[in-house]
Amino acid sequence: MYKTELHLHTSDVSTCANAPLSYVVARYLKEGYTTLVVTNHLSRFSFTPEHQTWTQKIDHFLTGYTRLAAEAGQQLTVLLGAELRLNTDENDYLLYGIDEAFLRHHPDLMDYTIKDLSRLCREEQVLLIQAHPFRDHMQIVNPKLLDGIEIYNGMTNPPARNDMAEAWAARFSMIGTSGSDFHDAENEVNGGILTAFPVRSNEMLYGILKSRNFALIRKGDSPY
Numbered sequence: 001m002y003k004t005e006l007h008l009h010t011s012d013v014s015t016c017a018n019a020p021l022s023y024v025v026a027r028y029l030k031e032g033y034t035t036l037v038v039t040n041h042l043s044r045f046s047f048t049p050e051h052q053t054w055t056q057k058i059d060h061f062l063t064g065y066t067r068l069a070a071e072a073g074q075q076l077t078v079l080l081g082a083e084l085r086l087n088t089d090e091n092d093y094l095l096y097g098i099d100e101a102f103l104r105h106h107p108d109l110m111d112y113t114i115k116d117l118s119r120l121c122r123e124e125q126v127l128l129i130q131a132h133p134f135r136d137h138m139q140i141v142n143p144k145l146l147d148g149i150e151i152y153n154g155m156t157n158p159p160a161r162n163d164m165a166e167a168w169a170a171r172f173s174m175i176g177t178s179g180s181d182f183h184d185a186e187n188e189v190n191g192g193i194l195t196a197f198p199v200r201s202n203e204m205l206y207g208i209l210k211s212r213n214f215a216l217i218r219k220g221d222s223p224y
Helices: 021-030 054-072 100-104 114-124 162-171 202-211
Strands: 003-006 035-040 075-083 095-096 127-130 148-154 175-179 192-195 215-217
Touching: 003 095, 003 175, 021 035, 035 054, 054 075, 054 100, 075 100, 075 202, 095 202, 114 127, 127 175, 127 202, 148 162, 162 175, 175 192, 175 202, 175 215, 192 202
Parallel strands: 003 035, 035 075, 127 148, 148 175
Antiparallel strands: 003 192, 075 095, 095 127, 192 215
16 A cells, blocks of 8 residues: 655745655655655745745745655655635635646736635546634534535644544535645644555546545544
8 A cells, every 4th residue: 555645844945844745755665655745835824025926926836846846856756635614714724636837827816715726626627625723713514515625634723623524524525635744843644545556646646636546644543
C-alpha cells in the first residue's frame, strides 16, 4: 500500500508553518509516504503588501509547491493543492486536482461565494473538500455544495472534532478525507490515504478520491 499526505503546509507561503523543506522531505520519507499534496493557505492573510496583483500573489503561492518539489527530487511525488479561505467567513476548503492555470485564470477566486466556488470546481473537475468542518468558528455548509469533508485532521489544537465530521460525512454520503495538517516538527505525521498504487498526478488523485478507492490513515488506526 502507498501513502499520500493530503494536508501539508510549507513555511514559505503558510506563515503558520516553520519546518525546513529538508526536514519535511526527510520526515515523510521516514514515515513511508510516496506522495505529498501541498495545501498551503490561499487567503487574504497569505500575502503581503508587495503582492499587489493576482499574478504576484499566485507567483508567491506557487513557491511552496515548487520549492518542496525541487527539494524532494525523485524521492517523493509532490502535487499542487490549496487550502482556500473565501473572504466571506473563516471556513477553509481543500482543493484537489488544481493546476497553475486554474489559479491564474480566476483572479477573483477568494471573492466567490461557496455556491459559485462549488459550481466552478465541478466545471473544472476540482474536488472541493471542507477542511476540519467542526473546528471552532467553522460554519456548516450545505452538503450538496461539497464533494466531501475532512473527517480526520491530525492537529490537536485547536480540536477538529473528527468524530463529528465522520458522522456528518456518513449521514450525507460525502467523501471523507484524512490529513495530518502538517506545519512544523512538533506535528505528528498521522494522516492521508492509502492506495494500492502510488499517486503520481493530480488526475490520478482526483479519480481516486472521486471513486473513494482508498483507505484512510489516521492516528490509532493500523496503516496496513
